[in-house]
Amino acid sequence: MADFNATFQKTLDILLEEKKYSSAKDILSTMAPEDVASVLQELDEKPAALLFRLLPKKIAAEAFVEMESDFQEKLIKGFSDKELTAILDEMYVNDAADIVEEMPANVVNRILSNVNAETRTAINQILQYPENSAGSIMTTEYVSLRLGTTVGQAINQIRRKGSDKKSFYTCYVTQNRKLLGRLSVKDLLLAKDDDLLIDDLMKTNVISVDTHTDQEEVVQIFSKYNFMALPVVDKEQNMVGIISFDDAIDVMEDETTEDIEIMAGMTPSDKTYLRTSAFSLFKHRVGWLLFLMVSATFTGMIITNFESALSQLVVLTAFIPMLMDTGGNSGSQSSVTIIRSLSLGELGFSDIGIIIWKEIRTAVLCGIALSAVCFAKVMLVDRLLLGNTDVSAMVALVVCLTMTVTVLVAKVVGCTLPLFAKKLGFDPAVMASPLITTIADTLSLLVYFGIAKFFLHL
Known part of the structure; x- marks a missing residue:
């Protein structure tokens, strides 16, 4: 294009x-x-x-x-x-x-x-x-039909006024502004008799949203029911407008873009990339970068605190990046999965027990697989091929045990933080890769040095 x-x-x-x-x-x-x-x-x-x-x-x-x-x-x-x-x-x-x-x-x-x-x-x-x-994304231009209208009268009304409406494929039956039913143009065209009342054709189980319903919930309803339009009612159940399918698609695109930017550690922008100045990009990105940079101070403090232990067995330092990266990646996998499920309405805070138990089982399987490969890598590559005699079987055991515990802790943290964010009214996407990675890095170091001190008596 x-x-x-x-x-x-x-x-x-x-x-x-x-x-x-x-x-x-x-x-x-x-x-x-x-x-x-x-x-x-x-x-x-x-x-x-x-x-x-x-x-x-x-x-x-x-x-x-x-x-x-x-x-x-x-x-x-x-x-x-x-x-x-x-x-x-x-x-x-x-x-x-x-x-x-x-x-x-x-x-x-x-x-x-x-x-x-x-x-x-x-x-x-x-x-x-x-x-x-x-209410902020609806339009007040829709086809409203009255009770007692015949099929022929309804079709003539659509012909006269349909071109001025945002959507006329779905018509709504109202009485004194109260929403009573809906029917489609297809229902009208396929009716056997033009004198048939729309009262006999309309569906009365109308799904609608309140003017103050969050637009994310609106998108979920469109996705679930495949509507062409969705009626909007006020607190008195008076019909005030509709949300059309194309507007729902726009919201879906905006919400997805916003989530992606937040998950990447940026402040959302309403402009396209090519129309955003370098200074605007700087403003949207630098805040999170500063926060994450400062938060990395905790990892530095942990390493400094265990400096004496590391000096006794310097080879332990070589495995820090691998353990931190694995913890961050594990936490990110869980957080992104949960954030996506929350945005689709598949999960809620009430599912936290099921989620944690499933992530624990997943973490154990992942931890065992990663630890087995890690043990082979440490003993074959680090000890035999690279000739590092400080890499003993006990050191390999400490690294692999840390790997297993780190994956477990990171996945539990990664799956629970988005749930708590949603419960407290924050966007779950805030608890995505950058933040989870920082937390996982800190926890992996604490686990690593704790296990190393216990098994290696440092």
């Missing part, structure tokens, strides 16, 4: 240089809005604004929604009020609300002053809900 964009960019540059704007418009009009947004953002501001104005209103509005907020702001500043109103009129309410949320105050005021009162009320309604809640 990147190669395609690069090739197309060159073609577009040539057309602009030769002032063949009509040809450029024709090409852009055949492209998906997402690709149009990508292409325009690579152009300078003036030619991008020129081409944007030439696009059909619907394509322009859809492409505008896909653009980065800083580029949207530049375009808005160059729009006349009439142009801005035309673009906003083609947008769905939740998309307009997302744009308003990203803009500075002066741009927000201008946007709100160029939409009709009904749209302004809907935007303000969405913005009042907590960030990352179902």
Whole structure:
């Protein structure tokens, strides 16, 4: 896709240089809005604004929604009020609300002053809900049918108003705003009689979410039931909007990206990599790096404390990196597995007993396998091939026993910390590789030196 964009960019540059704007418009009009947004953002501001104005209103509005907020702001500043109103009129309410949320105050005021009162009320309604809640990502544009409506009347209503709705494949039956049932366009089209009441076709076991439901839970519901849309109700069970499948996919992508960045020891960013400055990357990364660097002081203190023991048998120092790395890797495996299961809703804090018991059994098997290979490696490679006579069978036993205990401790810590983080209201992804590795390093050293002092009498 990147190669395609690069090739197309060159073609577009040539057309602009030769002032063949009509040809450029024709090409852009055949492209998906997402690709149009990508292409325009690579152009300078003036030619991008020129081409944007030439696009059909619907394509322009859809492409505008896909653009980065800083580029949207530049375009808005160059729009006349009439142009801005035309673009906003083609947008769905939740998309307009997302744009308003990203803009500075002066741009927000201008946007709100160029939409009709009904749209302004809907935007303000969405913005009042907590960030990352179902209410903040819903749209108020959906197909609502009344009890007593016939199949023929319902189809005619969809024909008249469906083009203005975010999703019309699923329709919702309401009475005095109360959600009573749902049915699909397929149900209507396959009905045997146009005079049949939708009351007899609708499904009454409607799954819905509250406006304050966390968006991660919303994504889990979409994943479980394969919905095209999900109704949103308020505290009085009045239907206030829907969340469409494409919005759920966007949330899923954002949540996954955020988890990956947190698990890698970075502060999440809402910008793409190429549009993030080096200084912004520095700000997102340096905090965790500083924390992990300072936390490594504990491992240094442990080594210093056992310095006299190490001086008696220096060969023990050679196995420290291997044991620390194994402990960190073991803990990371468990933490990542549990974090992923938590995000999918497969596990909860009530499962902690089952989880710990399963990880203990896994750790014992892993520890035995690793220790067996480690013993052979220490005796064959370190003692025989490298000729290190200080590596005795007892030293190998200490290293292997440490390996087993370290794997066990690291896996138990790795599986429990995300559960406690979730229980306390933190993002479990915080308890991922960097932090678990640091904790496992500290514990592996304590175990190593404790076992060494006991068996080798240091």
